[in-house]
Structures are given as structure tokens and as C-alpha cells.
Amino acid sequence: MKGRKNSSLLGRLDKFQRLFFVALLSVLAVGAFAQSKTVSGTVLDKTGESVIGASVVVKGTTNGTITDFDGNFTLQNVPDNGTIQVSFVGYKTVDVLVKGQSTIKVTLEEDTETLDEVVVVGYGVQKKSDVTGAMARVGSEELNTRPVNNAFEALQGKAAGVDITSSERPGTVGSIRIRGNRSISASSDPLYVVDGVPLSAGGIETINPRDIESIDILKDASSTAIYGSRGANGVILITTKRGKAGRLALNYSGSVTLETLKDKSPAMSASDYITWRRWAYYNSDPVNNPRGDQPNYDKDQIYFAASGDPTALANVNKGWNNGSWDGSRVTDTDWADIVTQTGITHEHTISGSGGNETAQAFFSVGYLNNQGTQKGQEYERYNFSMSVDLQVKPWFKMGGSINGSWAVQDYGYSRTGQSSGSGPVDIYSAAKAIPRFGVPYDEEGNIITNPCGSTTNVYTVIDEWNKSTDNRQTFRALGSFYGQFDFGKMWAPLEGLSYKISFGPDFRHYRQGIFISKDSAVKMGSKNYAKYATDRYLSWTLDNQINYNKTFGKHNLGIT
Incomplete structure (x- = not known):
């Protein structure tokens, strides 16, 4: 009986504890609920007009909404001591303390610094607020947020409507499309303009990303019209760094990265x-x-x-x-592991800038070594850049820039010279095509030509990187030279009238040497293959521009 009474008492205590915790949690839940509320309000600009589509969020959280056609919004679960953040493109971000308020009114002010930012358009520059065409700008800080091998990779993911595919092969660039493909059979590549010089061949892959000041992307007809049919696929304007007035400044930047291949479709064991x-x-x-x-x-x-x-x-x-x-x-032979390696990339750039009010100069030298994740692939590039701007007279300014590069690419496994157009295009794909029950060596350590039998038509990739060579060397030099006369500083009645002459040469020399052994997986059972090819290209652009820019009160007149 005594044992039963103690058991009954413990049972009552256990029930009491459970009821106590349930009551406590209920009180805490009510308290937490009481600390949040629903806040509504209106977002207007300085003129009293509604701001449609403004972002309204509880600062520090993902709880947010956007304003409707009347600039109104309703935001739930807002803490009493929270802060509401309101933002919109072209306006300064505003933080509003709730402090028990249920209704708020927010007035946004224009961000004049953003609207007054100068962007490159056609053959000149304009304020961003004056540009009506669809365009995007990526600055040097954004371009160098992560280590990259070329300007294409630096631009990747930085501009809406611009699709960039990368290549895993060092020294080979992917494709860039502005608002998708524009043609079924013709080229969809955009026009590249470097420091005002349209490129007639190639892209911007040879330019050191650390030498680029900004990239402006012109997307639609209104912004590309000045380039005619060449701008049909969009225009990418590259502005390289130039000297600035001030004491000489020396800078070093570099990075080391490691890469490995991640197999998304592993082969059968x-x-x-x-x-x-x-x-x-x-x-x-x-x-x-x-x-x-x-x-x-x-x-x-x-x-x-x-x-x-x-x-x-x-x-x-x-x-x-x-x-x-x-x-x-x-x-179980992992053939893919045999032909892959940890890719090591290191790049280094030394640059200097300086000058005074009448002369500014900039220079940089850069080196890149990109070892591929597949054996036999490597890319090495040397860059040199220099620019000088001189204010010779108050009415005459001149200057120029040169951007040169020397690149050597070991392309690796290649089907060049193969009569059949089918088959793996890289050594990794060739290795994945070999079933893993095949072994690379016999009992005496000799390489087995057909690891899975002569009837399978699958050849070994062992030592393939020494059986085929595809070496490509490219030298490129881009120049941009100008002279500008300001007639208004020569004679006051001609204020706003100027003349500019620009000359931009583009020189490229390309050499390719290929040797594929008959023992290669590509030419197995055939004869040795060799090829040598060179290509030298020279083009230039000569521009003569007369510009008239005049301000009449609140009105601006610009004629080219």
C-alpha cells in the first residue's frame, strides 16, 4: 500500500509539471506574438508621386514586400523595435524605426551620385540619367572580386541579360550572348570595342582583367545604333586603366587557386x-x-x-x-583519375600610376599560368599595358595606350587530323569511355593498347599527353592614340566646339603546331599526323570627330 501511494503521488507531480510547462510556453508564445505587428504605409518621391515596385523589408531579415501601383505596402510580422528598410533603383535607401508605429510614410530622395555617374556610350560619354537605352556597367572592383583567367570569366554573373559559358580547357574561352542568340546560322557574337577601337577579329580574352577600368554593355537598338549592323548582337565597351594625377603609386596583386574536376555522372564500377x-x-x-x-x-x-x-x-x-x-x-580501374590532376593557377600583376595636371601615365605587367585539371592542358600568358595623356596646351590634348599580350596554349588531346568527326573531344571524355573492368598494363608492365579487347574499338589513354601535341601561340597588340583640339579655349565664341582624331591599330600573330603519334588514342593504327599553320592579321581604325556641347540654362545640347 505504501508503494502504491508513493507511485500515485509521483504521477500527480508529473502531471503538474507538464501542465506548468504548457502554461509557461503559452505565455511565452503570447508574449512573442504581442511583440510583432502588421505595418502598412506609402512610399513617395520628393514630388509626391508614388514609387511603384520599391523594395520594403525588415532590416536583417528576408521578410519583405514591394509597393503597388499607388506606392502602398503592407508588411506583417514586424517587430516593435525593428527597422524597415526601403530602397529603389536611382534613390537613396531609407531606414525607418518602427517604435510602435502601425502606419508610416516614406519619401525617397534621388541618388544624384548614381545618376550623375558617367558611362561610355558610342563614341563619347554621358550621364547615366540621360541614357535611355538598355545597358549595364561592371567596374574594376566587381571584375576583381574573384580570381579569373580572362575578362569573360570576370564578367560572368555580373550583368543581367548577358549569358557567358566558360570552357574547362585553359586558354579557350566560351561564348557570350547578349539577350540570347540573334541568328540561326550567322554569328551571335557581340562587337568588342577597346578604348574606342572596334575589334575586327577576336575578343577580349587576351586582356588582363586587372588592367580593365570598366566594361559597359550596350544591349538594345537605341544604344548600339551608332555602330550600325556590327552592333546587331550587342556591343561590349572596354575601358582600360589610365594614369591619374598624384604621386607615383605602385601596386601588386596576385592570386593562387586550386581546381579539381567534380564528376557529375560517375561511370559504372x-x-x-x-x-x-x-x-x-x-x-x-x-x-x-x-x-x-x-x-x-x-x-x-x-x-x-x-x-x-x-x-x-x-x-x-x-x-x-x-x-x-x-x-x-x-x-576496378578509374581511368578518369589517371588523366586528371589538381589544376594550379597563379597570376601576378604589377602596376604603377602617377602624374600631374599636365601629364599622367600608367603601366602594368602581368603573368598568368593556368595548369588544367586534365593532363596535357596548360595556358601561359604575359601582359603589358601602358598609357600616357598629355595636356600640351590649354586647347590641345594628346595621348595613347598600348595593350600587348603573348600567350602559349598547350591544347592537349585533340581530334585534329582525324577523318571521323565523332568521338571524344578531350582526354577526360576518352577516359570515361573505357569500361572500368579493363586494366592499363599486362603482367610484364607493358601498356595494353585495347584495354577491353580489340573488338571494342576503345584505346588506352595512358601517356596520351606525351603522344599528341597541339601547341598554339598568340601575340596581340592593341593601340589607341588620339589628339584633341578645344576651339573654345582658342577663341571664346567657339566655346563647346572641339575636334578629335583617333587612330587604333590592332595586330595579331597566331602560330599552331600539331603532332599526333600513330600510337595516340586518336590515330591508333593509322599514321603519324603533323600540321603547322600561321596567321598574321593587321587592321586599324581612323576616326575624325567634331563635337559641339553647349548648355543653355537647364538645357543641354550635344552634337557629334
Whole structure:
């Protein structure tokens, strides 16, 4: 009886504790609910007009909404001591303390610094607030937020409506599309303009990203019209860095990165492949062949001996022991691992800038070494850039810039010279095509030409990076020279009238040397292949511009 009374008392205490915690949690929940509220309001500009689509969020959270056509908004679950942040493109961001308020009114002010920012358009510059065409700008800070090999990668993900695909092969660039493909059969590449010089061939892959001051992207017809049909796919304007008045400043920037390949579609293991082959034979003749999940030693001797490689068959037989099958005993060769490596990239740039009110200069030298994640692929580039601006007379200014590069690319595995257009285009794909039950060496350590048998038409990739060479060298020099006369400073009645002459040469020399051994996986069983090609290209642009810019009260007149 005494034991029962103690048990009953403990039961009552346990119920009391549960009721107490439930009541406590209810009080805390009510208290938490009471500390948040619904806040509504209106967002206007300085003239009293509604701001449509303004972002309204609880600062420090993802709880937010946007204003409607009347500039109104309603935001729920706002803490009593919280802060509401209101922002809109072209306006300064405003923070409003709630402090018990349920209704607020927010007036946004124009961000004059943003609207007055100068952007490159056509053959001149304008304020961003005056530009009506669709365009985007990426500055030097954004371009150098992460280590990249070329300007394409630096631009990737920085501008809306601009799609950039990258290439895993060092020294090879992908494609860039502004608002998608513009043609079915013709080129969809945009026009590149470097320091006012339109490029007739190639892109901006040879320019050191650290030498770029800004990239302006012109997307639609109104902003690209000045370039005519050449700007049909959009225009990418590159402005390189120039000297600034002040004492000489020396800068160093560099980075080291490591890269590895992530296999998104791993190949079947040796054991899985053998089972798959068994099922294939079963499905070809279900009456006479055993099921794939019911291995048979005698049938395996028929299935895999037919491939013609005794080493591969011997590897399969490793899985048999006293009439029982264990696939884990079969050697599993990871061919992809044989041809891949940790890619190491390091780049270094030394630059200097300085000058006074009458002369400014800038220079930089850069080096990039990009070792690929696939063996046999490497890219090395040297860059040099220099610019000088001189205010010779109050009415005459002149200057110029040169951007040069020397690049050497080891392209790696290539199907150049192969009569058939099908097959793997890189060594990684060639390795993935070899079933993993094939082994690379025989018992004497010799390379096996057909790891899975002569009938499979699959060749080894062992030492492939020494059997084929595709070396490509490119030298490119871009120049931009100008002279500008300000007639208004020569004679007051001509104020606003100026003349500018610009000359931009573009020189490129390209050399390619290829040798593919007959023992290569590409030319197996054929003859050696060799090729040598050179290409030299020179173009120039000569511009003569007369500009008239005059301000009449609140009105601006600009004529080119």
C-alpha cells in the first residue's frame, strides 16, 4: 500500500509539471506574438508621386514586400523595435524605426551620385540619367572580386541579360550572348570595342582583367545604333586603366587557386559493368543465356573472351572462387583519375600610376599560368599595358595606350587530323569511355593498347599527353592614340566646339603546331599526323570627330 501511494503521488507531480510547462510556453508564445505587428504605409518621391515596385523589408531579415501601383505596402510580422528598410533603383535607401508605429510614410530622395555617374556610350560619354537605352556597367572592383583567367570569366554573373559559358580547357574561352542568340546560322557574337577601337577579329580574352577600368554593355537598338549592323548582337565597351594625377603609386596583386574536376555522372564500377554486360547477353537470348543476376562461369568465358583481350578476361575471372562470384575481387580501374590532376593557377600583376595636371601615365605587367585539371592542358600568358595623356596646351590634348599580350596554349588531346568527326573531344571524355573492368598494363608492365579487347574499338589513354601535341601561340597588340583640339579655349565664341582624331591599330600573330603519334588514342593504327599553320592579321581604325556641347540654362545640347 505504501508503494502504491508513493507511485500515485509521483504521477500527480508529473502531471503538474507538464501542465506548468504548457502554461509557461503559452505565455511565452503570447508574449512573442504581442511583440510583432502588421505595418502598412506609402512610399513617395520628393514630388509626391508614388514609387511603384520599391523594395520594403525588415532590416536583417528576408521578410519583405514591394509597393503597388499607388506606392502602398503592407508588411506583417514586424517587430516593435525593428527597422524597415526601403530602397529603389536611382534613390537613396531609407531606414525607418518602427517604435510602435502601425502606419508610416516614406519619401525617397534621388541618388544624384548614381545618376550623375558617367558611362561610355558610342563614341563619347554621358550621364547615366540621360541614357535611355538598355545597358549595364561592371567596374574594376566587381571584375576583381574573384580570381579569373580572362575578362569573360570576370564578367560572368555580373550583368543581367548577358549569358557567358566558360570552357574547362585553359586558354579557350566560351561564348557570350547578349539577350540570347540573334541568328540561326550567322554569328551571335557581340562587337568588342577597346578604348574606342572596334575589334575586327577576336575578343577580349587576351586582356588582363586587372588592367580593365570598366566594361559597359550596350544591349538594345537605341544604344548600339551608332555602330550600325556590327552592333546587331550587342556591343561590349572596354575601358582600360589610365594614369591619374598624384604621386607615383605602385601596386601588386596576385592570386593562387586550386581546381579539381567534380564528376557529375560517375561511370559504372568494374563489377557493375560486368553485371550490365551479362544482362545484355541475357536480353539478346533469354532462352539460352542466364539472367544477369545469376552469373555463370562458363558463360563469362564466352561473353568476355570474345572481346579478344586475355588480360580483361583474367580480370573478370578474379571474381570467381570455387564456383562462387564476388565482384569486389575484380580490379576496378578509374581511368578518369589517371588523366586528371589538381589544376594550379597563379597570376601576378604589377602596376604603377602617377602624374600631374599636365601629364599622367600608367603601366602594368602581368603573368598568368593556368595548369588544367586534365593532363596535357596548360595556358601561359604575359601582359603589358601602358598609357600616357598629355595636356600640351590649354586647347590641345594628346595621348595613347598600348595593350600587348603573348600567350602559349598547350591544347592537349585533340581530334585534329582525324577523318571521323565523332568521338571524344578531350582526354577526360576518352577516359570515361573505357569500361572500368579493363586494366592499363599486362603482367610484364607493358601498356595494353585495347584495354577491353580489340573488338571494342576503345584505346588506352595512358601517356596520351606525351603522344599528341597541339601547341598554339598568340601575340596581340592593341593601340589607341588620339589628339584633341578645344576651339573654345582658342577663341571664346567657339566655346563647346572641339575636334578629335583617333587612330587604333590592332595586330595579331597566331602560330599552331600539331603532332599526333600513330600510337595516340586518336590515330591508333593509322599514321603519324603533323600540321603547322600561321596567321598574321593587321587592321586599324581612323576616326575624325567634331563635337559641339553647349548648355543653355537647364538645357543641354550635344552634337557629334
